[in-house]
Amino acid sequence: MSAPRVDGLPQQHGSPTQQMPLVAPRSAFAHDWTRIARMGSIAAFGQVFIALSNMPVRLDERLIIKPVLSLGYLVLLILPFAAGYRQGHQIRREGVPTYSPGLNEVVGGFLCGALAGAGLSLLTILLTHFDLRDPLVNWSPMLLNLLSFDNSSWFGGVIWLAIGAAMGTAGGLLRLVGPTSRRATITIVLAVTGAAVLESVVVDLAEGLGLEPLTDRLYHRRGGINWNSALGLAGLCGLLAVTGQGRLRQAKSFHAQLQGKQRTQANGGLIILTATLLIVLPLFLGKLTNELLANVGLFVLLALGLNIVVGLAGILDLGYVAFFAVGSYTAAVLTSATSSRITPEIPWLAALIVVVILTGLVGLFIGAPVIRMRGDYLAIVTLGFGEIIRLLFLSDWLSGWFGGAQGFTKIPAAGIFGLTEVDGTDPRRVFYLVLAFCALAIYVSWRLERSRLGRAWMAVREDETVAEAMGINTVNIKLLAFVVGAMLGSLSGAIFAAKVGSVFPSSFQILVSIVILVVVIFGGMGNIVGVIAGAAVLIGVLGGPKQPGLLAEFAEFKLLIYGALLIWMMLAKPEGLIPNVRRTRELHHHEMAQDAWLQGQPPRR
Amino acid sequence: MTTQTTLTEAMPTAILETRNLSVSFGGLHALEELDMQVSQGEIVSVIGPNGAGKTTLFNAITATVDISAGDILFEGQSVRGLDPNKVTTRGIARTFQNVRLFANMSVLENVMVSQHCRTKQHAFGALLYTKAFRREEAEIRQRATEILSFFGTRLIGYRMDQPAFSLSYANRRRLEIARAMATQPKLILLDEPVAGMNPVETAELTGMIRRLRDEWGFAIIVIEHDMGVVREVSDRVVVLDHGVKIAEGSYEQVSKNSQVIEAYLGKGVPEK
Numbered sequence: 001m002s003a004p005r006v007d008g009l010p011q012q013h014g015s016p017t018q019q020m021p022l023v024a025p026r027s028a029f030a031h032d033w034t035r036i037a038r039m040g041s042i043a044a045f046g047q048v049f050i051a052l053s054n055m056p057v058r059l060d061e062r063l064i065i066k067p068v069l070s071l072g073y074l075v076l077l078i079l080p081f082a083a084g085y086r087q088g089h090q091i092r093r094e095g096v097p098t099y100s101p102g103l104n105e106v107v108g109g110f111l112c113g114a115l116a117g118a119g120l121s122l123l124t125i126l127l128t129h130f131d132l133r134d135p136l137v138n139w140s141p142m143l144l145n146l147l148s149f150d151n152s153s154w155f156g157g158v159i160w161l162a163i164g165a166a167m168g169t170a171g172g173l174l175r176l177v178g179p180t181s182r183r184a185t186i187t188i189v190l191a192v193t194g195a196a197v198l199e200s201v202v203v204d205l206a207e208g209l210g211l212e213p214l215t216d217r218l219y220h221r222r223g224g225i226n227w228n229s230a231l232g233l234a235g236l237c238g239l240l241a242v243t244g245q246g247r248l249r250q251a252k253s254f255h256a257q258l259q260g261k262q263r264t265q266a267n268g269g270l271i272i273l274t275a276t277l278l279i280v281l282p283l284f285l286g287k288l289t290n291e292l293l294a295n296v297g298l299f300v301l302l303a304l305g306l307n308i309v310v311g312l313a314g315i316l317d318l319g320y321v322a323f324f325a326v327g328s329y330t331a332a333v334l335t336s337a338t339s340s341r342i343t344p345e346i347p348w349l350a351a352l353i354v355v356v357i358l359t360g361l362v363g364l365f366i367g368a369p370v371i372r373m374r375g376d377y378l379a380i381v382t383l384g385f386g387e388i389i390r391l392l393f394l395s396d397w398l399s400g401w402f403g404g405a406q407g408f409t410k411i412p413a414a415g416i417f418g419l420t421e422v423d424g425t426d427p428r429r430v431f432y433l434v435l436a437f438c439a440l441a442i443y444v445s446w447r448l449e450r451s452r453l454g455r456a457w458m459a460v461r462e463d464e465t466v467a468e469a470m471g472i473n474t475v476n477i478k479l480l481a482f483v484v485g486a487m488l489g490s491l492s493g494a495i496f497a498a499k500v501g502s503v504f505p506s507s508f509q510i511l512v513s514i515v516i517l518v519v520v521i522f523g524g525m526g527n528i529v530g531v532i533a534g535a536a537v538l539i540g541v542l543g544g545p546k547q548p549g550l551l552a553e554f555a556e557f558k559l560l561i562y563g564a565l566l567i568w569m570m571l572a573k574p575e576g577l578i579p580n581v582r583r584t585r586e587l588h589h590h591e592m593a594q595d596a597w598l599q600g601q602p603p604r605r
Numbered sequence: 606m607t608t609q610t611t612l613t614e615a616m617p618t619a620i621l622e623t624r625n626l627s628v629s630f631g632g633l634h635a636l637e638e639l640d641m642q643v644s645q646g647e648i649v650s651v652i653g654p655n656g657a658g659k660t661t662l663f664n665a666i667t668a669t670v671d672i673s674a675g676d677i678l679f680e681g682q683s684v685r686g687l688d689p690n691k692v693t694t695r696g697i698a699r700t701f702q703n704v705r706l707f708a709n710m711s712v713l714e715n716v717m718v719s720q721h722c723r724t725k726q727h728a729f730g731a732l733l734y735t736k737a738f739r740r741e742e743a744e745i746r747q748r749a750t751e752i753l754s755f756f757g758t759r760l761i762g763y764r765m766d767q768p769a770f771s772l773s774y775a776n777r778r779r780l781e782i783a784r785a786m787a788t789q790p791k792l793i794l795l796d797e798p799v800a801g802m803n804p805v806e807t808a809e810l811t812g813m814i815r816r817l818r819d820e821w822g823f824a825i826i827v828i829e830h831d832m833g834v835v836r837e838v839s840d841r842v843v844v845l846d847h848g849v850k851i852a853e854g855s856y857e858q859v860s861k862n863s864q865v866i867e868a869y870l871g872k873g874v875p876e877k
Binding site: 467582585 | 688690693701706707717718721738770
């Protein structure tokens with residue numbers, strides 16, 4: 001029997017409900033050859049695509065481990081490894097034998113990896129012998145140098161074949177090792193890359209805490225982890241993973257099993273801990289990291305607002321940026337001296353009240369005609385309205401009010417009760433301001449979700465017709481979600497205006513809407529923690545539409561990676577990073593009902 | 606003369622009345638000039654072969670389809686042209702033929718959300734967590750539990766917190782009824798409440814339909830194909846065929862009606 005389920009989540013999802021004995025390993029060459037060929041070619045195609053997108057060259061500047069590995073080479077190692085690991089995957093089904101992993105998986109991994117490597121080898125050789133610059137604009141001699149290791153193309157070709165095969169074999173080998181070693185391996189890889197990727201933050205924090213000697217040891221002067229420290233870090237993490245033995249998972253399931261008052265206390269403790277960390281940590285961080293945090297915070301605020309609309313009420317809004325724009329512009333018009341039409345300039349906090357009310361009205365105005373539509377139609381219309389708002393701000397017709405393409409500049413700092421002035425020059429203050437409003441947004445989402453309105457939103461999301469038949473005025477309730485979402489978005493806009501000190505129509509491209517939506521979907525629709533995690537990962541690491549993230553080198557490929565992540569997420573974990581329990585059920589309830597039926601017991605919560 | 610007296614007698618107690626009710630989809634007349642009355646505290650069965658317009662009648666009453674002619678009076682007032690939610694607010698609740706629960710909400714939440722039109726706390730109450738808000742939440746929860754306990758132990762206890770999709774088929778049908786009850790209606794429309802149930806469950810639910818009337822005071826219209834249930838529960842039976850009322854009366858009267866037999870079994874071949 002499988003372990004008791006927690007929270008109604010499909011913890012054992014994909015694994016058998018009745019443990020079936022493993023059958024002896026298959027012979028090394030008994031392969032499903034089409035599968036190998038498919039996996040290998042997908043990986044090969046991916047490798048070629050990555051190479052030709054110029055990603056390796058751009059990312060080569062970022063070192064992971066000082067002399068040996070750069071991020072550029074790292075992106076070329078992932079796919080063969082993944083293909084090698086993936087081909088060893090067996091779907092466990094009742095009545096179908098499951099083979100215990102053996103030499104078969106290793107050989108399969110080797111073949112897949114070699115195929116992937118062969119793709120790159122072929123590219124290397126082709127690039128030297130044919131001028132492909134015309135159709136392939138990103139092709140550059142630097143790419144060829146990188147691919148051939150500054151040697152002959154044949155040398156490069158052979159090396160890539162070998163590297164591919166080695167990574168594939170490693171992927172296959174990972175199938176053989178026990179869960180402990182697998183966890184240790186994954187932890188080590190993640191820790192080393194993580195430490196390298198987070199270098200600027202870690203260094204920044206260490207400086208604030210006076211731990212420079214440690215980071216000097218860990219990182220090389222010009223970026224990247226020293227190879228000997230990398231070894232040390234790997235050892236340390238491996239040790240932690242082995243001794244930890246999934247303590248984290250234990251703690252999680254322990255927390256999930258807590259009932260009533262204990263659970264409330266535990267949650268309260270966690271919230272206080274997080275809040276303290278968020279308040280104390282920025283004091284030790286430098287300007288750049290605080291800037292990053294402030295950007296993440298702005299997107300968290302936006303995502304929390306959109307989460308009410310999309311996650312709770314199920315209204316797919318593709319024009320959410322409109323409310324961000326209205327918020328920014330209203331704040332700008334009211335506080336900036338460059339706005340000629342409205343002369344009395346009022347303080348930021350007073351303007352904020354106007355901003356929220358006005359954006360609420362705009363939400364009502366846009367929502368009223370739109371909300372009667374359903375599903376795809378609604379999404380398309382909101383997309384249109386998002387653009388209309390931006391074009392209105394851009395138009396010559398209204399340029400007297402909104403400054404047209406020039407926008408507004410010289411927006412004064414946001415004064416908070418005369419205590420402090422918040423503007424872009426001190427990102428720490430911006431962060432605290434954003435933090436306060438995020439807390440407000442979290443409170444609003446949390447309270448509303450647990451009220452009759454939240455339940456009505458859920459009902460509308462589940463089945464609008466039935467909700468209507470059960471006496472819920474669906475138009476009003478959806479409109480309310482739309483307006484609340486708009487108001488939260490406008491807060492972010494107002495802070496943005498004060499932070500940047502200027503607003504232009506170009507800051508409110510359709511891309512912003514998409515990015516916020518991706519953050520919500522990626523993090524876990526309908527879950528507050530999930531949405532925050534999504535913003536932290538996507539905006540913090542990859543960067544927002546215009547804001548740089550930790551991996552500033554990725555800026556050019558941001559959208560490519562957003563897309564790839566979204567596709568992967570939809571395939572592997574459609575409920576998001578930290579899912580809403582209900583959402584998970586929605587996506588998996590057939591499987592869960594079947595599991596329960598197999599086990600002869602109702603799914604426990 | 607006789608019709609005149611029955612009308613005046615029936616008027617004060619008639620909770621629902623359809624007058625010349627017609628619904629057509631393009632050229633198809635799903636309901637044609639239907640006159641029908643339901644009195645306070647009465648259980649009326651609507652029967653008829655497939656495609657007779659029974660569910661269309663329910664949809665017309667609850668405003669899910671547009672009426673092409675005629676009128677529907679509920680407690681003497683027209684409900685024609687109202688939004689479905691307004692009809693429910695007036696006091697008409699329904700269940701669906703193909704069970705349509707809020708599958709991913711818990712059993713309790715399904716019943717709680719259906720009290721929406723009877724509660725009034727707004728966003729500010731929820732945000733400020735006012736006393737009135739907390740009291741109303743407690744009341745909603747309390748009433749939901751009461752309604753669920755009408756079904757014995759089947760829907761309360763650990764089941765209350767389970768998602769609706771995890772319920773057995775019969776329990777889903779029960780929950781649909783509970784959800785309709787939670788809107789605090791005066792008239793409940795049950796669309797094939799025992800379809801797919803086994804004989805034991807059918808017998809249990811038959812008794813429950815009567816109790817709904819006796820203990821909760823609802824007037825009930827039932828669409829049902831199970832003639833045993835129809836005989837058990839109905840005060841009156843209305844037979845529809847091709848959108849036209851072909852017979853009305855007690856179960857015994859209707860079951861002997863030659864038109865009804867013809868509608869169900871077809872015309873006998875005339876002997877030579």
